[in-house]
Amino acid sequence: MKFAAIxxxxxxxxxxxxxxxxxxxxxxxxxxxxxxxxxxxxxxxVIGAKVSTLGLDVAIVRFLPKYRTEGRADAAGGIKRVAIGLTLVFSLVGxxxxxxxxxxxxxxPGAVSxxxxxxxxxxxxxxxxxxxIRADGNVSRAVIGEAVVRxxxxxxxxxxVQFLLYDGLGNFTVGLGYTLALTASLVTVIVLVVVDKKVNWAGDFSLASDDFRQWLSHGVNLLLSESATALLNQSPIVLAGILLSAAEAGEMSAVIRLAMLVIFALTAVQSIITPFLSRAMSNNNTDELQALVARATGFTMAVALPVCxxxxxxxxxxxxxxxxGYVQAVxxxxxxLMAYFLYAAAGPAVSLMTMTGxxxxxxxxxxxAAVIMMLAGATAMSFGGLAPAVWVSGAVVAIYPHVLAVLCRSRLGVDPTVLSLRFLLKR
Structure with a gap:
């Protein structure tokens, strides 16, 4: 796990x-x-991809360790096929x-669109x-496509394009470049799935109605939370593009993307610990849950503090x-930056809640939180421009993870916040 984390x-x-x-x-x-x-x-x-999966991408990480513990290979094969098939259909429609x-x-133009x-x-x-791939605990291989190839x-x-083509960068070339980058990363991950035989296409699988309802029930809940999380991170940029101008959307994007680097360690560590959280919850091991999130929070803050x-x-x-023209946004x-630092201080509260039922x-x-961000952010942006909208975004980003952390303590008896570092000192 240490190698994977690094x-x-x-x-x-x-x-x-x-x-x-x-x-x-x-x-x-x-x-x-x-x-x-x-x-x-x-x-x-980013938002559309969350919606198109129906939350089944995260449901895979939740249920595959459970099915392996129970010896249900047919159900494990079923959820993979359902997730791939439904995602393909809905994403093409989207x-x-x-x-x-x-x-x-x-x-x-049609070519750009x-x-x-x-x-x-x-x-x-x-x-x-x-x-x-991640559901098997192979988190280091799972990120190769998205984090390296893309x-x-x-x-x-x-x-x-800029230095070899006469016309240089434009809407079409930038759009084409990002689509090709995603295609290359998808091909890389599919190759890893095939080589590691993560999906036994010739094997038996089940699509029992009870399992299917459970996947969709869990998936839809995760769909809403994952889509709302994407909205929280992306809506200030999208709203600026709709309500203001592309130039101001670029300014907002520069601010948001720089600030989000404060939590890149939290994003990494949440992708690592999700299958382990699910496994610990399957065994009703609260001590292991606390130890996992405490180490994750310590790792997160060790990066977030100097970056911020x-x-x-x-x-x-x-x-x-x-x-x-960007320096005015300092x-x-x-x-x-302060908002995302407070976000990081809440630890992996989101993963802890979603992986433990x-x-x-x-x-x-x-x-x-997403509804408040959208409505209050749009109102602030319409009447005051970027500055009031950033205050709204910062307040929502800083507060809602700590609400989840309070719920983690009350419902699971596990503290995911920076205060959980005290458990590491006792060990």
Whole structure:
């Protein structure tokens, strides 16, 4: 687990770094408008991918360890097939709707609209296949496609287009580059699934109605919470693109993406511990749950504290990388840095709730947070511009994880917050 944690941390750091460089590259060579376009499209793809999976990608991680403990290989085969099949269908429908909206409502050319829309099924299927790998505890292999292949392919494509093609970067080339990057990462993960024989296509499998209802019930709850989480992270950017302008969406994107680097260690560690949380819960082992989340929180804070401090001090220089006109957003970046630091201090509360049977409560809290973010953020943005919207976003991001942490303590007897470090001192 230590090797996996180190590898996943470095993979996520590589991904965050490369996507940061890609954002800077697009902003520098394509301008605020193009960066805003890419940011809004990326936000829609992230949200759409969560919806298209129906939450079954996370349900795989929840149920596969349970089925292996019970010796139910047929049910394990069934949930994989259902997740892949339904995700493929819904993501293709979503891509058609997304492409049509871009073409008719935003007046983008057909080539741009549907090239960008193809990113949606690629991202959705990637989530399912990498969680098939993650459910076996192979978290280091699971992140190779998304955290290594995707950002590297995208960055190489952008550089090649800018310096080798006469026209340089534009809406079509940026959209095509991201779709190709997702395709390359999906192919990589599928190869790993096939080589490791994660899905026995010729083996027996069951689609019992009780199991199917359980998967969908769990999946829909996870769908709502996962989609709401994506909305919490992406809605300020998407709203800025809709209510303000592409340039201001680019400015908001620079602020949000820099601030979210504070929690990249938490994102990495949550992907590592989810199968172990499910296994510990199956054994009713509260001590193991507490030990897992305490170590995860310690690891998270060890990264979040210096990242937040350095970014806070050098905010003007970091925003200056994106080009002229971004430095004015320094106060906004510092607000969001503090918000995400408080988010990190809540620890892996979201994963703990969703992997231990408390997903309905987690769904309710996260969905209400997303609703507040959307309504209050849209109102603030409409009447006051970016600054009031950032205050709203920062408040919601900082508070809702701690509400989940309080529920973890009351319902599970497990403290996921920074205060859980006291358990490490006792060991």
């Amino acid at each position: 590898f996943v941390l470095f993979a996520n750091a590589f991904s965050a770094g490369m996507m940061f460089l890609a954002s800077v590259f697009i902003s520098r060579y394509g301008g605020k408008e193009l960066f805003g376009f890419f940011s809004v499209v990326l936000g829609v793809v 891509a058609l709707i997304f492409g049509t909206m871009l073409y008719y409502m935003r007046a983008f 549907f090239t960008v829309a193809l990113a949606l099924p690629m991202a959705s299927l990637l989530a399912v296949f990498q969680n098939i 950002p590297a392919t995208f960055m190489v494509f952008l550089v090649a 401090g350095i970014f806070f001090a050098f905010a003007p220089e970091l925003l200056g990388f994106f080009g002229e 106060p906004l970046l510092r607000i969001m 408390q997903h309905k409560i987690a769904r309710t809290v996260i969905c209400w």
